[in-house]
Amino acid sequence: MSVDPEPSRATLERAHLPDHRRLTARELEALSVEALQALLRSPQHYAATTRNYGDRDPLVEPGRLVWRCDADCPASLRYDTLDEELLSLARGTAIRQGTAANFVKCDQCQRVGPPSLREWRAVVDWNYLRAKEGLGDVAHFPFFLLDGLTREEQIAKLESIRYDLTVRRTLERKRKEAGAEVGKRFMAKIEAYLGWASVALALLQPTAPSRKRSAQPRPPTETP
Ligand SMILES: [Zn+2]
Numbered sequence: 001m002s003v004d005p006e007p008s009r010a011t012l013e014r015a016h017l018p019d020h021r022r023l024t025a026r027e028l029e030a031l032s033v034e035a036l037q038a039l040l041r042s043p044q045h046y047a048a049t050t051r052n053y054g055d056r057d058p059l060v061e062p063g064r065l066v067w068r069c070d071a072d073c074p075a076s077l078r079y080d081t082l083d084e085e086l087l088s089l090a091r092g093t094a095i096r097q098g099t100a101a102n103f104v105k106c107d108q109c110q111r112v113g114p115p116s117l118r119e120w121r122a123v124v125d126w127n128y129l130r131a132k133e134g135l136g137d138v139a140h141f142p143f144f145l146l147d148g149l150t151r152e153e154q155i156a157k158l159e160s161i162r163y164d165l166t167v168r169r170t171l172e173r174k175r176k177e178a179g180a181e182v183g184k185r186f187m188a189k190i191e192a193y194l195g196w197a198s199v200a201l202a203l204l205q206p207t208a209p210s211r212k213r214s215a216q217p218r219p220p221t222e223t224p
Contacts, residue, residue: 028170036171049164058192062120075106124195131202162197
């Protein structure tokens, strides 16, 4: 394991400034395991972060959290071999022709979402695209206890959660690289919560509606 205390400490001290500036992904990547653990333990970080995301487990029955296209247009999670259209949406992933994967499909308008080998990811990606269209409901969002907050408070809470999760993901990946035992389910949960935080932020900051398939933005898929 590389020991490089000087830049790590300098970067870490910036994280402890009163305004609690968040480090970029690149800055986090430059920190050691010890520095990342210290950052997570710091009173500033602790005070600025909640880890109460609600009772639901994002890895359990994610298919129940699929959003509809619009009022009368139902969609559901499937697991099947991919056709041409789905394969084109799978570009950049580990999915190859002939493999089955998870994806969301609407029975009415035949729209499909980006496929994934992980159920929760297929649901997150589908909902992300619907959120960008202004669909979905913050008041009934399944995670992060957003109800009752102002829009500004919701955004601030989500950004704080996303930062905390990013720090934890970086730490766990580095621990794993150093030979430590890191639970697969634990990592998947961090990834899933990160995905749902992106969905909620997209919901709060939707772009102009776009119903053209070719204009669908690719969701911010986060590969571990
Ligand atoms: Zn539809």
